[in-house]
Amino acid sequence: MPMFMDVHHGMTGITEEQLKAAHQADLSIEGEEGVHFQQAWADPESGTVYCLSSAPSREAVQKIHERTGHPADEVHPVPLVV
Amino acid sequence: MPMFMDVHHGMTGITEEQLKAAHQADLSIEGEEGVHFQQAWADPESGTVYCLSSAPSREAVQKIHERTGHPADEVHPVPLVV
Structure with a gap:
């Protein structure tokens, strides 16, 4: 399955609880x-x-992030991993 | 130990071998x-x-990347991980 790294900007001050809630x-x-x-x-x-x-x-990837209310600013395929 | 995510831009066309060599x-x-x-x-x-x-x-982090010839464009502390 392809791997992706997505990036969200503008989340200044995000707390551990908020990150956990978004991930969940x-x-x-x-x-x-x-x-x-x-x-x-x-x-x-x-x-x-x-x-x-x-x-x-x-x-x-973006569809899930959009449905949960936090669309990514960038979604990069990362086919190379070390 | 604090965690960091660093980002390099301008690596268009990087190959698996090049990524492995840089990481090594x-x-x-x-x-x-x-x-x-x-x-x-x-x-x-x-x-x-x-x-x-x-x-x-x-x-x-930056010192190592500089010494190996590929300084990062951004080095972000990432104290929150899920």
């Missing part, structure tokens, strides 16, 4: 698009959130 | 700054590379 919302419906969000990292200072997922397509 | 170069000297690069993901299409590390500081 994604997990609760991700299966409907064949997506699995594996991990997410947040920098509250710059307001940047990175989400790593496996998914059938970029559009599938 | 970082791994070979990371200990000198107390850094550990855990994983890296590349999108050859947009030329973006993401590196996840644990390190004592943002400066330590």
Whole structure:
């Protein structure tokens, strides 16, 4: 399954609880698009959130993020991993 | 140990071999700054590379990347992980 790294900007001040809640919302419906969000990292200072997922397509990743109310600003396929 | 996500732009067309070589170069000297690069993901299409590390500081991450010839364009502390 292809891997994707998506990026959210403008999340300045995001808390651990908010990150967990957003991730949990994604997990609760991700299966409907064949997506699995594996991990997410947040920098509250710059307001940047990175989400790593496996998914059938970029559009599938974005569809889940949109349905849970936090569309990504960028969704990058990352076919190379070390 | 604090976690960091650093980002490299302008790596359009990067190959698996190049990503592995860059990561290996970082791994070979990371200990000198107390850094550990855990994983890296590349999108050859947009030329973006993401590196996840644990390190004592943002400066330590950048110092290793500079010494191996590929300074990061952004180094974000990511204290929140889910």
